Amino acid sequence: MNTALYITINFLLFLAWYIFLFRQKGLLSFTDRITGTFVLGLTQIIVAEMLLGIVIRKLYAMPLFFLNVFVSSVVLLIASRLGKKQAQRTGQQETHLNVVREMSGKFFCFMAEVRSDLILSVIVILFLAAVCWIIFLGYLFPSYTWDALWYHLPIVGYIMQSGAIQEVPNHSFIDQFINIFPKNTELFFLWNIIFLRSDVITDLSQLFFTLAGIFAVYSIAVKMNVSSRCAIYSALLFFFAPIIILQSTTNYVDIAVSVLFLIAINFLIDNGPGRDGFESFSAATYAGHEYQQKRNVAGIMAGLTTGILLGSKGSGPLFTALLSAAFIVRESLFHYRTSGKQTVLKLRIIIISFRSYLLYFFIPVFIMGGYWYIKNWIVYGNPVYPMEISFFNTTVFKGLYQGLIEPAPQTINELHPFARPLYVWLENIDHYLYDSRLGGLGPIWFILLLPAVFFSAVYSAIKRNFRFLFISMLIAAAFLMHPRNWNPRYVIFITGLGAISFGITLDYFRKKGTVLRAAALFLVAYTCIISNSPCVTPEQIRKFLQLHPRERTIANHAPFNIDLHARQEYGYWIWISRNIAEGDTLGYTFEPLFLSPLWNSAFSSRITYVKSDAYKEWLKKLTENKVTYILVRKNSEEDIWIETEKRIFSSVGWMAALKEKFKIVYADDNYKIARVMHNEG
């Protein structure tokens, strides 16, 4: 039932937007409609959850399901009307069958391209094998990454237990970050839990972004006038970065941020008449009103994408500022060219460009990402809290931190800023990790893509290919301005530029590029083999295959990245995963290592911090919060209270069983869990 609900709503949601965009096929290319469907689907998910979570405060599975069924039905109705209008205009009736026909047509074109190139065929097979492997691992293992357990999944847990997107009480260091972080991507994680009533596939959420990124890179390459075959090379090479392969099975947001940046760039580039790609438009499409309409639609899509990005991570404002500047430049150049380049019109051009910016870009950005910053401004007096914003020694927004919270490793600090990325790209590491700080972009980036970036930049400058120079400058600016650009996971988008550049290079060399294609194949195969992390060992794979799905928990996994810190927590994590049911409330009395394992795997239980200086007050709080189980540290004040209580009642003899307030259900060397008996109290 849960799976049926999840599949139905996703099918309906994305199909509705695809059919809607199919009606706009004169305005967006096929791949742009695919990425557009992803962006619009994601927009609907986020807006629906925010509406239910912030305004109505009823963010539960059924209201979310019915709201989305309603929205998707409206979208389908609009698409149907658009189809009728189109039929009246062109005399051609577009049926739903045409949607399937187009899909199958594009698929056969793709297959024809792949079949005509043996090396590309093998790369496609390796790509499919890698995606299957990612899905297998994502399904088999729970979310095991540090930040996922620390705050990405607790954000989801807090929303699911209250049915509301709201501030949580600030009891620990991480609680303040749970409150201040923008949460768009976490709302997508929640989407992949709430219907299934299980967190089993939520760690694959970023895989959707990875696949969208592949389409975006392909689309940008085609817009650079690269042949479709070389564009497929570009798209697939983007995928083969170890950091992308490893992070696709984690609840991190780095792939999402980089891919959204690339998608937004893609929508900002006008789609010129193609050369021989199956994405080509007819020259007639570029005439007059329709062209302007196409620019507006693409602008809105770029705005929505940027808005989702803005609301996904604290670095969102940096990308938003760059994309805003790019939008204004794009509009100004367009109006400058179409206005006959008269000097007197300069002011008018600026006004029109800003009007377009506000209407088609800023408003979607604000709607999709503005809420989190406005909320922080109202609650904490600073939109980017806890970062302090100063301007010429004047504090504009007061915060807790002036610099970076997480300092760079000593090895990096000792290097010149320009040498830092180079050191990281050379990957002086002995293994990969989903957040490997000193490596992760892989050999393809350093060996093939980096030289291709320089080659394509020079070639584009000579050929006056301003589109490529435009995206190069945009991506380079984002890279140079990012305060932690030495860390590969924050700048995954540069592999997008590299992949597009490689497509341009291959296209230039044509048949002579066979050596490069062979090198690409070798490095792709090498990347497939070496993209393993010590967090998922063959021994653990074997063990998990033999375990019952309910037993595939973080404690049974004991991954390398947390094991040393979390060993003493495993006992009570296992007890919680086996015993805490829907409706139970687990109270805790200390700052735990991770909050996420305190919920059950469906996030259908509740957690609450219950602390007090006095026993009676504490008991009152337990009752008020309807705590069914209490987790305490051994020998803590609460443990002493519970033990004293037990001693008193045991002295009463047979009456003890009736009067007992606590029943110890779990105990190890460090922790105890007691069932709280409210009715007897």
Added chain:
Amino acid sequence: MKAESRGNIICILFILIVIAMAFIYFMVPERPVFIENQIKWWQEFWSNNNVSG
């Protein structure tokens, strides 16, 4: 013909750069340890598969 030979030279130069980059990449001191770890991973993978098979 002139353009074609220029194209050939550029292609050869590019390939030489790629070879040089590959050389630099694979010659970093940590690479043998990295490859050794990956070989261990796959050895364990196949031995586990054989045991369970």
